[in-house]
Amino acid sequence: MADKKKPLVIVESRAKVRTISKILGSGYTVASCQGHLVDLPSSGLAVDVENGFEPQYEFIKEKSEVIDEIRELWKKAGDVYLACDPDREGEAISWFLKEYIGKALGDVKNLKRITFNEITKKAVLEAIENPRDINIELVEAQKARRILDRLVGYQISPILWVQTRYGLSAGRVQTVALKIICDREKEIRKFVPVPYFSISAELSKDSEVFGADLFKYMGEKIGSPNDKKVKVIGSKEEADEIINSIKKQEFKVKSVKVRTEKRNPPRPFITSTLQQAANNILGFSSRKTMSVAQRLYEGKDIGGGEVVGLITYMRTDSPRIAEEAISNIRWYIDNEYGEKYLHKEVRRYRAGREAQDAHEAIRPTSVNRTPDSIKKYISRDEYNLYKLIWSRTVAVQMAPAQVKRLTVEIEAGDGLFKATGAKIIFDGFFKVMPETRSEERELPDMKEGDIVALKKIEAKQHSTQPPPRYTEASLVRKMQEVGIGRPSTYAPTISVLLNRKYVTQEGRTLIPTDTGELVADMLVGSFKDIFKVKYTARMEEELDLIEEGKENWRDVLSKFNNELNRYLKGAEKRMEKIKKEKEVIVDYIKCDKCGSPMMIKYGKGGRFLGCSAYPNCKNQKPFKEENGKIVLLEELYKDERCDECGAQMVVKGGRFGIFLACSRYPECKFTKSIYYDTGVKCPREGCDGTLVEKKTKKRRTFYGCSNYPDCDYALWQKPVKAECPKCGAKFLVVKGRGSNKRLVCVTEGCGYETEYNGE
Ligand SMILES: [Zn+2]
Numbered sequence: 217m218a219d220k221k222k223p224l225v226i227v228e229s230r231a232k233v234r235t236i237s238k239i240l241g242s243g244y245t246v247a248s249c250q251g252h253l254v255d256l257p258s259s260g261l262a263v264d265v266e267n268g269f270e271p272q273y274e275f276i277k278e279k280s281e282v283i284d285e286i287r288e289l290w291k292k293a294g295d296v297y298l299a300c301d302p303d304r305e306g307e308a309i310s311w312f313l314k315e316y317i318g319k320a321l322g323d324v325k326n327l328k329r330i331t332f333n334e335i336t337k338k339a340v341l342e343a344i345e346n347p348r349d350i351n352i353e354l355v356e357a358q359k360a361r362r363i364l365d366r367l368v369g370y371q372i373s374p375i376l377w378v379q380t381r382y383g384l385s386a387g388r389v390q391t392v393a394l395k396i397i398c399d400r401e402k403e404i405r406k407f408v409p410v411p412y413f414s415i416s417a418e419l420s421k422d423s424e425v426f427g428a429d430l431f432k433y434m435g436e437k438i439g440s441p442n443d444k445k446v447k448v449i450g451s452k453e454e455a456d457e458i459i460n461s462i463k464k465q466e467f468k469v470k471s472v473k474v475r476t477e478k479r480n481p482p483r484p485f486i487t488s489t490l491q492q493a494a495n496n497i498l499g500f501s502s503r504k505t506m507s508v509a510q511r512l513y514e515g516k517d518i519g520g521g522e523v524v525g526l527i528t529y530m531r532t533d534s535p536r537i538a539e540e541a542i543s544n545i546r547w548y549i550d551n552e553y554g555e556k557y558l559h560k561e562v563r564r565y566r567a568g569r570e571a572q573d574a575h576e577a578i579r580p581t582s583v584n585r586t587p588d589s590i591k592k593y594i595s596r597d598e599y600n601l602y603k604l605i606w607s608r609t610v611a612v613q614m615a616p617a618q619v620k621r622l623t624v625e626i627e628a629g630d631g632l633f634k635a636t637g638a639k640i641i642f643d644g645f646f647k648v649m650p651e652t653r654s655e656e657r658e659l660p661d662m663k664e665g666d667i668v669a670l671k672k673i674e675a676k677q678h679s680t681q682p683p684p685r686y687t688e689a690s691l692v693r694k695m696q697e698v699g700i701g702r703p704s705t706y707a708p709t710i711s712v713l714l715n716r717k718y719v720t721q722e723g724r725t726l727i728p729t730d731t732g733e734l735v736a737d738m739l740v741g742s743f744k745d746i747f748k749v750k751y752t753a754r755m756e757e758e759l760d761l762i763e764e765g766k767e768n769w770r771d772v773l774s775k776f777n778n779e780l781n782r783y784l785k786g787a788e789k790r791m792e793k794i795k796k797e798k799e800v801i802v803d804y805i806k807c808d809k810c811g812s813p814m815m816i817k818y819g820k821g822g823r824f825l826g827c828s829a830y831p832n833c834k835n836q837k838p839f840k841e842e843n844g845k846i847v848l849l850e851e852l853y854k855d856e857r858c859d860e861c862g863a864q865m866v867v868k869g870g871r872f873g874i875f876l877a878c879s880r881y882p883e884c885k886f887t888k889s890i891y892y893d894t895g896v897k898c899p900r901e902g903c904d905g906t907l908v909e910k911k912t913k914k915r916r917t918f919y920g921c922s923n924y925p926d927c928d929y930a931l932w933q934k935p936v937k938a939e940c941p942k943c944g945a946k947f948l949v950v951k952g953r954g955s956n957k958r959l960v961c962v963t964e965g966c967g968y969e970t971e972y973n974g975e
Pocket residue numbers: 807808809810811812827828829833834835
């Protein structure tokens with residue numbers, strides 16, 4: 217009698233192997249295939265466009281050891297359970313295992329696909345009891361996406377390459393995201409700030425001091441130029457005139473209004489909202505959020521030999537929470553915080569599409585594992601993210617917070633002032649999400665007809681602000697809003713833009729590079745629809761329809777390819793034209809070798825000025841754009857003197873970038889790096905300088921005020937423009953190196969710190 221063969225469970229990561237082995241015990245063999253084993257080869261199109269878009273998959277070379285190992289285990293196994301993640305990628309990996317390993321071994325009869333949203337004993341055992349077949353529609357949706365991206369990348373990148381003479385690449389979704397970032401940059405550049413004034417008063421009642429703002433004057437509402445329907449105080453003179461007409465008047469309470477406002481908790485986390493919250497609150501990049509979440513999902517050792525997945529699957533766009541989890545959460549709230557903190561009705565959320573509804577929101581696998589109870593078993597990042605998820609999930613079933621809002625209108629001559637107060641009368645879900653607490657502001661007791669004393673009245677200058685640059689959080693929100701991403705694609709899309717240097721990061725903001733803007737303009741300009749938000753969103757929907765079995769993957773690809781081919785014709789010409797349009801002649805700067813005007817050109821390192829007589833004259837010069845005007849760097853640094861011999865310094869470009877060298881070279885070999893202006897305003901009061909990079913006599917870099925020697929403000933660490941969310945400081949500094957880089961606030965006693973991925 218032969219022994220009964222051990223069943224084999226295949227998952228895609230080592231961490232999952234560890235957790236699932238613990239759960240299933242020695243009766244099962246658990247192995248990891250470490251992600252995809254086959255893929256399209258890295259060179260060539262590898263898609264048979266003529267024959268139904270059949271992809272020519274190949275085994276991934278680096279995976280040969282893993283492949284051999286899986287093959288050997290498969291031969292010895294009884295039943296084979298494919299337990300890859302519950303989404304398109306996981307389904308595709310399972311299918312590849314079946315097609316490329318199982319079928320090759322002639323052994324797929326005992327094959328079972330199992331999925332679970334959480335790696336807990338109960339969920340895994342239930343899945344083993346309820347295996348299913350591979351869902352071919354999910355596999356086809358994954359296949360269609362891979363081929364779509366390949367069709368774009370391999371047909372468009374070479375044209376881009378011809379036009380720019382260096383290796384750039386085009387991506388489908390990533391180009392649309394890049395376009396969104398570049399469009400915003402153009403808006404910011406076009407933006408002209410308009411100054412305006414506001415008037416605020418410091419008043420007192422029974423020696424309690426409070427603030428009030430002028431909101432109406434002579435019956436007209438006062439506001440900012442952004443609001444077309446209000447009166448704008450446009451100058452200091454106008455503001456002073458109003459102040460003079462008001463300040464001698466009696467300040468009398470005209471009305472007191474009280475209302476109670478309910479604040480409801482936010483919805484459960486899905487991938488996009490988790491990435492946004494982790495970016496805003498913890499300073500995590502989307503990529504970091506996903507990798508920390510994955511560790512929590514795949515299982516942690518939480519003492520006593522217990523290894524368990526702490527959260528549900530992190531790639532999801534369903535806000536649904538399983539009924540059993542809901543009742544545990546409600547029981548927990550009732551017990552821990554009391555009945556009045558429990559929301560009367562159960563809050564339930566559903567996904568927009570039926571296909572997504574099999575998934576669940578991102579939640580803790582057990583509400584009883586409070587963040588503090590497992591703190592000592594997990595890393596600081598894991599703890600912070602877990603706490604965010606745990607709190608949000610509990611908050612969903614908690615009662616709304618109640619805030620009492622007080623609005624007092626105070627009349628003074630022709631002016632009407634408004635003072636507002638807020639008091640939290642019931643904290644509700646704020647109890648577990650203190651970061652959402654609204655600010656409280658006390659007002660003294662006042663009633664209609666009361667006279668209050670004016671202590672101070674002043675005009676404050678403001679100016680209208682350009683729309684803000686995107687952060688990872690706001691870009692993910694935008695991508696989700698317009699429908700051009702899915703849970704598995706937000707983080708990789710942003711990473712690609714950063715890796716290809718189409719976008720750089722300053723603090724948390726994303727800024728397009730010269731190259732990024734050129735690529736976006738050329739691609740969107742020559743391929744119109746293909747890289748439009750609407751079209752890309754429709755493609756995402758088509759992929760969803762394939763997944764739901766309502767569309768045929770070959771039809772979707774064929775429609776797309778026809779469209780793409782239409783635009784491929786003549787694309788090269790159009791790209792060339794767009795690039796030419798951007799390579800404008802700067803007639804106010806003449807070549808110092810031949811007298812021809814210089815023009816803006818694009819190279820590997822971004823934009824530079826080249827002689828318009830090229831190729832007869834090959835003169836090139838670095839420049840900077842300041843308020844729409846082109847300035848040669850040599851012009852900017854013409855007063856720079858050599859530290860060693862006092863001769864003039866000249867701008868040189870080389871393999872290591874641009875630097876200043878002594879004009880007496882080779883007799884004097886002194887060089888120094890270009891003063892890099894960080895753009896951060898000097899924080900010293902009354903100083904209008906900016907912080908620029910400098911070197912000490914001993915060549916150590918520091919950042920000092922551009923108004924030196926009038927202002928001697930200086931820092932060792934590089935400052936970046938980013939507002940401190942804790943104390944409101946206008947910049948943060950970079951500390952640490954490599955993957956340990958952080959942004960830190962230098963305000964004494966503030967202590968704010970966040971993760972940093974920029975340079
Ligand atoms: Zn020239």
